[in-house]
Amino acid sequence: MARWDPNARERLVRAALDLFVRQGYDRTTVAEIAERAGLAKSTFFRHFADKREVLSGGDALARLFAGAVAAAPPGAGPLEAAGAALAAAGEHAFTAERYPTVRERQQVVAANPELTERELLKREALATALADALRERGVPDPAAVLTAALTLLALGAALARWTDRPGLDFAALAREELTALRDTAATL
Structure with missing residues (x-):
């Protein structure tokens, strides 16, 4: 998917939740979240300060x-x-x-x-x-x-x-x- 996709934030949240549930919050990295969402790690940080913010x-x-x-x-x-x-x-x-x-x-x-x-x-x-x-x-x-x-x-x-x-x-x-x-x- 394109990096500029307007639903990047929602995709990141969904990817993070999927990973948090499957492998645990502590064992999930920002890089894994971005990869699962089909986005660059830098895109993650344009939307969230850290992985805790995904849930807030x-x-x-x-x-x-x-x-x-x-x-x-x-x-x-x-x-x-x-x-x-x-x-x-x-x-x-x-x-x-x-x-x-x-x-x-x-x-x-x-x-x-x-x-x-x-x-x-x-x-x-x-x-x-x-x-x-x-x-x-x-x-x-x-x-x-x-x-x-x-x-x-x-x-x-x-x-x-x-x-x-x-x-x-x-x-x-x-x-x-x-x-x-x-x-x-x-x-x-």
Whole structure:
């Protein structure tokens, strides 16, 4: 395939996941990923700083969350706006078509302590981005921070359920989890 192919990034991600699953994250090199994708090693580094970045997805989910919160109806409360962010994740990031990739990614991350630590840092950054988006809607602290924390807990729980059982609707699971967390928090 041509090096300039516009789907080079996706090919690199797919190749990396295939290799990570087959031979392990630690035993996979950038050169192997590029070769499997049919691209030059330099092309890999035009898209990613290192092989850990292949799994991170950048800040796409944070942008998706922020956009959904901003687009929520003006009268929506903090949890409704956060629910819109989770619904957007279900429409764009956690779809039936992406299920195999997301599941493989979760397995690779869970099998590697370095990646697990990085995933926790990424979730913290996502919570910060969500809290910032809520503040832009006029939600004061600590409500913005608490809503972001509950939303990330709901995201994690929904993602675990979704990756365990194919065919489930991620947005519905996330809505259930967020509602359960809201109800539980109300009893504290």
